[in-house]
Amino acid sequence: MTGIYILWLRQLKRFIRKKSAIVGALGQPLIFFLAIGFGFGPVFARAGAGNYIQFLAPGIIVMNVLFTSIFTGMEIIWDKQFGFLKETFVAPISRFEILFGKVLGGATVAMIQGLLVFLITIIFGFRPHIATLPLALVFLFLVALMASTLGAAIAARLDDMQGFPLIFNFVVQPLFYLSGAIFPLQNLPAALTAVTNINPFSYGVDSLRFALGGAYIFSPWLSFAVLTIVTLIILGIGAYQFNRVQL
Amino acid sequence: MISFSVSDKIGLQKANSMENIIEIKNVTKKYGNFTAVDNVSFNVKKGEVFAFLGPNGAGKTTTIKMLTTLLNPTSGEIFMNGHNVTENPHQTRKSFGIVFQDPSLDNELTAYENMMFHAMLYKLPLSSYKKRIEELLQLVELTDKKDSFVKTFSGGMKRRLEIARGLLHQPKILFLDEPTIGLDPQTRNHIWNYIKGLNEKEQVTIFFTTHHMEEVERMAQKVAIIDHGKILTVGTIEDILKEAETNKLEDAFIKLTGSNIRKEEGNIGLNQMRINSKLMR
Numbered sequence: 001m002t003g004i005y006i007l008w009l010r011q012l013k014r015f016i017r018k019k020s021a022i023v024g025a026l027g028q029p030l031i032f033f034l035a036i037g038f039g040f041g042p043v044f045a046r047a048g049a050g051n052y053i054q055f056l057a058p059g060i061i062v063m064n065v066l067f068t069s070i071f072t073g074m075e076i077i078w079d080k081q082f083g084f085l086k087e088t089f090v091a092p093i094s095r096f097e098i099l100f101g102k103v104l105g106g107a108t109v110a111m112i113q114g115l116l117v118f119l120i121t122i123i124f125g126f127r128p129h130i131a132t133l134p135l136a137l138v139f140l141f142l143v144a145l146m147a148s149t150l151g152a153a154i155a156a157r158l159d160d161m162q163g164f165p166l167i168f169n170f171v172v173q174p175l176f177y178l179s180g181a182i183f184p185l186q187n188l189p190a191a192l193t194a195v196t197n198i199n200p201f202s203y204g205v206d207s208l209r210f211a212l213g214g215a216y217i218f219s220p221w222l223s224f225a226v227l228t229i230v231t232l233i234i235l236g237i238g239a240y241q242f243n244r245v246q247l
Numbered sequence: 248m249i250s251f252s253v254s255d256k257i258g259l260q261k262a263n264s265m266e267n268i269i270e271i272k273n274v275t276k277k278y279g280n281f282t283a284v285d286n287v288s289f290n291v292k293k294g295e296v297f298a299f300l301g302p303n304g305a306g307k308t309t310t311i312k313m314l315t316t317l318l319n320p321t322s323g324e325i326f327m328n329g330h331n332v333t334e335n336p337h338q339t340r341k342s343f344g345i346v347f348q349d350p351s352l353d354n355e356l357t358a359y360e361n362m363m364f365h366a367m368l369y370k371l372p373l374s375s376y377k378k379r380i381e382e383l384l385q386l387v388e389l390t391d392k393k394d395s396f397v398k399t400f401s402g403g404m405k406r407r408l409e410i411a412r413g414l415l416h417q418p419k420i421l422f423l424d425e426p427t428i429g430l431d432p433q434t435r436n437h438i439w440n441y442i443k444g445l446n447e448k449e450q451v452t453i454f455f456t457t458h459h460m461e462e463v464e465r466m467a468q469k470v471a472i473i474d475h476g477k478i479l480t481v482g483t484i485e486d487i488l489k490e491a492e493t494n495k496l497e498d499a500f501i502k503l504t505g506s507n508i509r510k511e512e513g514n515i516g517l518n519q520m521r522i523n524s525k526l527m528r
Binding site: 002003005006083246247 | 312315316317318336337338340341343345347349350351352353354355356360364365367368369370412
């Protein structure tokens with residue numbers, strides 16, 4: 001446990017020290033929220049779908065958590081390059097503990113980022129249900145954990161950051177855009193419905209929307225099950241990959 | 248020009264009567280058809296300063312990786328401090344400290360945090376490690392820099408910190424993989440003085456690699472030379488000089504391993520990483 005704790009703590013320390021990065025990471029969700037949110041708001045309202053800001057805010061929070069988690073998970077590549085991973089590999093602690101500490105740290109960091117974005121959305125007019133806020137935190141943490149695990153599992157296979165744009169554009173961005181974060185998942189073309197239904201992050205967005213008092217389409221229990229099971233599966237794959245990492 | 252008398256070689260007499268702390272028995276490592284380490288056997292005695300030499304790509308780093316649980320041998324057995332390395336990795340890991348060829352510190356943390364981090368990874372009790380960190384930082388003369396970020400350190404300071412960190416959990420063996428690479432003579436001299444002191448004071452067995460033969464002549468009680476994955480010779484410096492019929496270890500080394508320049512085999516990604524990390528150092 002101390003091993004997991006210290007790896008988690010390291011992640012947190014590194015995060016808190018990068019003040020400019022914290023502020024910088026808020027730029028994208030802020031622009032997204034203001035431009036898309038207020039830009040499409042009138043169209044959304046005219047279509048009779050209600051207040052777009054209320055709809056979009058959970059999606060933007062998930063976006064930020066997803067990007068931050070994947071990126072922190074992928075920091076394992078830096079640890080490979082700067083040699084720090086070797087220090088942990090020769091310590092009397094299992095590879096799984098190393099991976100799990102890293103993943104937990106990444107998820108925690110992403111949660112903090114997500115909560116900052118949450119505050120921003122409130123400043124700009126988002127009105128969530130306060131009563132179910134703890135539930136929202138649970139779902140958001142599951143999303144963070146899933147994304148962080150995914151980032152770490154990918155990073156276990158890569159030796160440098162050159163593959164990062166590929167991963168970002170062909171894995172991370174689709175996961176976000178096809179998750180129902182920016183448009184409702186009803187009445188879509190069949191192909192799009194199929195894709196969004198198999199995207200586990202759709203359940204993350206939907207469950208967060210539910211917990212913050214918005215319109216949702218999946219049963220929260222189903223979302224909870226999907227998020228948990230998919231996270232466990234990726235964690236299993238990640239652990240297998242990580243055991244095979246050679247330095 | 249071997250002006251070192253036997254009494255110069257610290258603890259040699261002591262080491263002679265002691266048991267083996269590392270035993271390597273018929274160890275082979277294959278990557279597909281390529282045999283990186285080929286049926287290697289040798290022992291290192293407790294308290295000894297042991298130099299492990301060989302040209303680039305000879306199998307040094309692969310051997311050290313197997314000794315330090317980063318790689319499993321294809322066949323053969325390694326015992327360290329009485330533990331079977333493959334079967335009992337955690338006990339083995341507590342027995343040794345290592346300074347890698349490439350830096351392995353967290354640049355975004357302070358010197359003290361890197362030490363504390365190591366202590367917690369090794370599950371040391373808080374009561375003991377606080378004092379030990381202070382002592383070790385003093386030993387490597389970094390006490391006044393303990394709260395500075397490692398990214399502000401020079402190569403030599405990083406090396407010293409890594410040595411202190413490698414010793415934190417009071418290992419029986421310290422591995423040093425080219426510990427003085429890229430350092431100026433002053434820093435090299437300092438580093439070997441710490442190592443010598445440690446070997447004397449704490450009875451730590453030292454297992455090191457280097458390309459500087461004068462460091463070997465100055466430090467090592469025992470030398471093994473490996474090439475093409477095979478051990479060419481193991482013995483004292485005197486033994487090796489006699490065997491090669493030369494006066495200097497450098498000449499003996501070249502005579503035994505040939506004068507051809509070696510191509511470094513292998514993984515482009517990892518080599519690139521090495522280059523990168525050296526640039527960032």
